[in-house]
Structures are given as C-alpha cells and as structure tokens.
Amino acid sequence: MATTLQSSVGLRHPLEPLSVDEISAVVDILRSERQLGERVRFVTINLHEPPKAEVLAFPSAGPLDRQAFAILLDNASGRTYEAVVSLDRRSVLEWTYVADVQPAIMLDEFLECEQACKASPEWQAAMRKRGITDFDLCMVDPWSAGNFGIQAEQNRRLSRALTWVRSRPDDNGYAHPVENVITVVDLHAMQVIAVEDYGVVPLPPEEANYSPVVAGARTDLKAIEIHQPEGPSFDVDGHDVRWQKWHFRVGFTPREGLVLHTITYADQGRERPVVYRAALADMLVPYGDPRPAYFRRNAFDVGEYGIGMLANSLELGCDCLGEIQYFDVAGHDSRGQTTTIPNAICMHEEDNGLLWKHVDWRNGYTESRRSRRLVVSFIATVGNYEYGFYWHFYQDGTLELEVKLTGVISNGATLPGEDPKWGALVAPQVYGPIHQHFFNVRLDMMVDGPNNSVFEVNTVSDPTGPENPHNNAFHAEATLLATESEAQRIIDPLAARYWKIANPSVLNRLGHPVAYKLMPGENVLPFARDGASVLKRGAFTTKHLWVTAFDATQRYAAGNYPNQHPGGAGLPDYTSANRPLVNTDVVVWYTFGAHHVVRPEDWPVMPVTKIGFSLKPEGFFDRNPGLDVPPSMPHGMICGDSNSSQPA
Numbered sequence: 001m002a003t004t005l006q007s008s009v010g011l012r013h014p015l016e017p018l019s020v021d022e023i024s025a026v027v028d029i030l031r032s033e034r035q036l037g038e039r040v041r042f043v044t045i046n047l048h049e050p051p052k053a054e055v056l057a058f059p060s061a062g063p064l065d066r067q068a069f070a071i072l073l074d075n076a077s078g079r080t081y082e083a084v085v086s087l088d089r090r091s092v093l094e095w096t097y098v099a100d101v102q103p104a105i106m107l108d109e110f111l112e113c114e115q116a117c118k119a120s121p122e123w124q125a126a127m128r129k130r131g132i133t134d135f136d137l138c139m140v141d142p143w144s145a146g147n148f149g150i151q152a153e154q155n156r157r158l159s160r161a162l163t164w165v166r167s168r169p170d171d172n173g174y175a176h177p178v179e180n181v182i183t184v185v186d187l188h189a190m191q192v193i194a195v196e197d198y199g200v201v202p203l204p205p206e207e208a209n210y211s212p213v214v215a216g217a218r219t220d221l222k223a224i225e226i227h228q229p230e231g232p233s234f235d236v237d238g239h240d241v242r243w244q245k246w247h248f249r250v251g252f253t254p255r256e257g258l259v260l261h262t263i264t265y266a267d268q269g270r271e272r273p274v275v276y277r278a279a280l281a282d283m284l285v286p287y288g289d290p291r292p293a294y295f296r297r298n299a300f301d302v303g304e305y306g307i308g309m310l311a312n313s314l315e316l317g318c319d320c321l322g323e324i325q326y327f328d329v330a331g332h333d334s335r336g337q338t339t340t341i342p343n344a345i346c347m348h349e350e351d352n353g354l355l356w357k358h359v360d361w362r363n364g365y366t367e368s369r370r371s372r373r374l375v376v377s378f379i380a381t382v383g384n385y386e387y388g389f390y391w392h393f394y395q396d397g398t399l400e401l402e403v404k405l406t407g408v409i410s411n412g413a414t415l416p417g418e419d420p421k422w423g424a425l426v427a428p429q430v431y432g433p434i435h436q437h438f439f440n441v442r443l444d445m446m447v448d449g450p451n452n453s454v455f456e457v458n459t460v461s462d463p464t465g466p467e468n469p470h471n472n473a474f475h476a477e478a479t480l481l482a483t484e485s486e487a488q489r490i491i492d493p494l495a496a497r498y499w500k501i502a503n504p505s506v507l508n509r510l511g512h513p514v515a516y517k518l519m520p521g522e523n524v525l526p527f528a529r530d531g532a533s534v535l536k537r538g539a540f541t542t543k544h545l546w547v548t549a550f551d552a553t554q555r556y557a558a559g560n561y562p563n564q565h566p567g568g569a570g571l572p573d574y575t576s577a578n579r580p581l582v583n584t585d586v587v588v589w590y591t592f593g594a595h596h597v598v599r600p601e602d603w604p605v606m607p608v609t610k611i612g613f614s615l616k617p618e619g620f621f622d623r624n625p626g627l628d629v630p631p632s633m634p635h636g637m638i639c640g641d642s643n644s645s646q647p648a
Ligand SMILES: [Cu+2]
Pocket: 405, 409, 435, 436, 437, 596
C-alpha cells in the first residue's frame, strides 16, 4: 500500500505510527546511549503519544517532538526498564528501572522456549514415557505462569509450557494434547527448571485436520464478487481516514493492536468529536478445571503476550473481500531487528442491509436506503486461538466493535470412557475445558468536547398509584455516576440498562445535553470465586463498566505488567482515589465476556463466535443523521416502483 507520511498541511501528524526506520533509530539510540548488554531484549517499541492538548492543537502549534516509548528486559540482571526516546533530538529522555515486574512474553521467547523444552532430558523422558520419540513433531506453547503466591516463583521469569504432538509434519498437532505434562521454563536462563507430570493419559486416537482435501469440499457454492467500479468511498492520507462524515486516524501498538484516534463526525459544517482514543485495554481467558494440570490455565492475551505483536498478514479474498485498503504494521523482534507485518490492518466497505425505510401504505410511496458500513480490522493468532477485532462505522452515527473468536480450542486428553465434569468431549478422548473470554476496551470519550458526564439509564415500571392507575406506566430513568466508585457497574438486560456519555455544556435543539450511549451486547461475569488468583489479577472482569478520570498513564485494565503480577493493578488501582467524574475528561472502560461451554461443533477448528458492543448517538444529532444517504437504485429506478407510483 502506498501511504504518505505528510498530512495535507505538510506536517507529519503526531499520531502517525512509528515507521520501520524510526524503530531502527530507537534501537540505535538506546544501544549507543545506554551501552546495552548482549542479553537486553526490546520488549516493545511504540509511538510515545504526545499530550492530548498538544495533539488537539496540531497543526497550529507546529510540529511536536517525535518520541518513542520502549520497554526493555535485561535477561542477565532480570531487570525491566522503560525508556522515552526523542527521535528528533536522537537522545534518551527518560530511563526508568521498574522493580518487581515481568514484561509480556515475547514472540522470540515463544520459539526459544520451545527449543529449550525439546532439549531438556526431563521433558524428553516425559515424552518417551508416552511413546513419543520424534520430538520434531512436538509443539510446545509457552503459557504464562500467573501468580499463585508461591515463594520460589517470585522474581523469576517463568513459563508453564504445554505440549502437543503432530502425527506427521502437516498434521493439526492440537488434535493430540500431551496430557498432564507441564514444563516449567526459566525464561531469563531459557532453561527447563521442572517438568510436572501428573500421570500418563494416552494420546487421542483420531487426527483432526481441517483442510478441504481432508474434509471433502462441497461443490454447490457459486462465486460471489464484490465490485466497486468507482472505487471505495473513503479517502486515506497516511493513517488518516475520512468516510461518510467520519474522520479518524488508524494506529497500532504491539500490545493493543489496532488503535483508533480522534474519531469525529461532520455535522452541519462542524467536525464533532466523539472518541479521542479507542483500543483494547486487556483480555482475560480463565478456565474452569481445578485439577493440578489445569488450575493455572488462563491468559491475559493483551498484557501477557501483546496481541498486536501476534497480528496476521491478511489475504485478499480470504480474510477480507472487496476493495481493500491495507495498512502495514512496523515492528521489531526482541533483539531489535525491525520487522513489517504486511497487510496487518484491513479496511473496506460492506453493504449492511437496510438503513431505513417507510412505505406510505395508503398511496404506496416508498423510501428506503441501504446501509453501508466501514470495517477496520485485524486478526491475531495467540497459540491455538484466533481473535479478530472489527470496528464498524455506520452512516447513522453508530460505532461498533465486534470481536470474532475462532481457531482451535485449548484442550486436553481424557482416558477412554471418561466424561469430564469441567468441560466437554469434542472428539474421542479430546476434551475442551469450560472457559470464558473477557475483553476490556478503553474508550477515551470526547462527546462534543473533552468534558463529559456518565449516566446509567434503567427502564423502570412506575408504582401503582394516582399517576399510574392502569399499571401500564414505565419510563427510562437516568442516574448520574458521579464518582469512580459509583461508576463500577454490571449489565442488567431486564432493566434494559445502558450507559450514556453526555456533554452537559452542549445542548441539542430539544434542550438536552448531547450524548452517545454505550449499548452492551451479550455479556457474562466470571465464575471463578473470590480469592481466585485470576480475579485478583483480572479484577477488571468483575465489573462491566468502569469510568475513570482521564490520566494519560492509565492505559491498561490489568495494569502495565500483568504477567506474573500478584494483582490489584489497573482499574482497581486507578479508581482507588475515587475521583469525581462530573463534567470532566472521562475514560469509559467496558468489559464484555464470551462464555464458552465447548461443543463438538467447535472441533477441529471453531466456527466464528461474535461478541461486542456499540456506541450509539442519543440526542447527539437533531434527527436521523442518515436522512441524507441517497437512494441506491441504479439507472433512474426508484425503490418502491413495485408498490405504486410516487405522489404528484
Ligand atoms: Cu473459547
């Protein structure tokens, strides 16, 4: 894809992601100024976003100092450092030692950890005990260790790796879990320190491959092609996107993946802000099996691994269909070598069925409009699972996030005839433990300006009385969430509950504050009980809505370093001061959970499951903002011709 880094005013926008050359320069500057040893790894390097006020004042205040933020890990000392580097001044501005943390597990560590396991005599012995002798066919996934308060694990960088085995090189190895073997690896030394073996269970007998050659492709599917002969309706300048009155910037970080910046909607000659920054703030996948080989199985896919780092390179016609605008993503490995993920972000338009319609049934006069949506997406592969993140922009002012879950379930092997309590059989002797997938999205809201208030809206039945003599009355009741402790809420579908982010200083033509509402979709709470390690570390999952007063340093729902963290970081910590939230710069954090009782149909590769939420205008506009969408019938035809003629 050809992009320019210059904005229309000739200056590079301060939120333009770091280029490959800039990442390379950051590595050079850090190496030369800090005399980094051989064993220092670059965990993440990304844009150090300038302060919000400076970004919003751009370009009138001129160019801003171009800065990068980096996390480094010294395997020799076990120390973690954070650095801020000025690219313009080619110098390290800040260098901070961060005590007692473990940064995310890096992709290089995935591969090195697998090699270390395969080289370990203890691991090899555990495999031989199970009749496995060709170690090249084994797959060892480095699962995070969590924190269970075990003294011997404190201050060590650990992985608790799980093993699967292919029956031949092109076999789906996840069909053959090596049950009950947990390989504990010290990731600083990159050495196996223990192999926990809870007993031999035979490998499941069946292969479970999913290529069409194996499955037998159906033959009755005719071609479908998406043509846009005049090209797509969006304009792209670097990472700046304009589409159907929406204007925003695409960003990407190794940790969060896709980031949307400065989302505005043009209305009656004004670019009206809606969201300043939107990104995934963490994930948690807790599993429900309490047995020794399973109780530590959980994953914080954002904070423990970096979901952006694991992004796929997308393919036309496979992942995305139609007229596609791709964005490449610049990155690096842990040794500071730069990388590029080509086509990591996909953007395209989709026909989305009906936008609005009415038939005047007396005279047949009909107006209807097709809905078009803009989709900005990326897909990450985290070991066995795939997560797709799709932001949808609509012509009625709605913004939506849809997460698609697919890939191969995390699994285990059972004895013949065994039917496990904490999960379900998906194939003979293959077991999928019950689990949940929680996502938390941080929405730095800016509804018509920086200062907003958040309300909870419940619909209530009126009590019987003089005002409600027929018992039919019900109404929507808005309650101000005035402080951070008040603004920790869960869904209530039976009260039709939603949350409204309003700007008290801007009134619509009906005299009410303009607002957007956060509409929950499917959701659930964790089933782990109080006291569970996973809830201490992932407390963000215990509430669906959190609201905080804006602080640029508060970005992650489970804190900056969830890997092996004892808990309490992130949202519980951010809200501990109980700051006021009224008519101020607020950040809305929404947690949504997909509950996964595993089915045989999820095997061997899981059909997509979707979950998400939407942000919908509520009194933000004076009327239906999609009224001006033109009819789509070509060649002078009018929708409704089949009903009757248009009135004179
Ligand atoms: Cu699942």
